[in-house]
């Protein structure tokens with residue numbers, strides 16, 4: 064298995080390449096920026112991109128998705144409840160002072176319970192609204208791995224003060240969907256260091272004491 068996570072762009076969004084060296088297939092999660100770097104890496108690893116998976120439609124996560132699609136032909140997956148975020152791309156770009164990236168409607172949705180990823184490394188979609196209305200996490204049960212987008216961070220949670228954010232909803236998403244996962248599940252958040260479900264259950268100050276088990 065090839066699994067490489069590295070921060071891209073001015074907001075340092077964690078982009079992940081997951082590949083199967085047996086089949087030569089790969090997926091990329093959250094290609095927010097630095098698309099030529101991501102494409103070069105795929106080429107160097109000899110991987111063919113099959114899916115572009117986007118945890119939510121904030122610019123730092125989706126900004127490069129269309130460029131990567133044009134380079135590789137891989138379809139873009141996004142939960143449809145984040146389509147309104149695409150209409151806000153110019154405003155999102157202005158917030159961080161970058162040119163507005165070209166975006167397009169996704170080729171496929173990411174619905175709760177849907178299975179995406181590679182045949183050898185499937186991921187189940189967990190619908191976790193709150194940071195945005197279309198935010199999802201990807202659970203790779205065979206890998207004990209959760210790609211958390213901007214829903215859960217090490218010691219923190221996603222901001223809910225942007226359009227589509229809902230603070231009660233993000234807490235409910237984390238408590239009902241993410242804390243249901245085994246403690247040993249490794250969590251790769253959309254920004255910052257990796258953590259585990261167990262560590263967040265015990266120490267995340269944003270989660271209520273009733274989460275402690």
Ligand SMILES: [Zn+2]
Pocket residue numbers: 119121194213
């Ligand atoms: Zn975000």
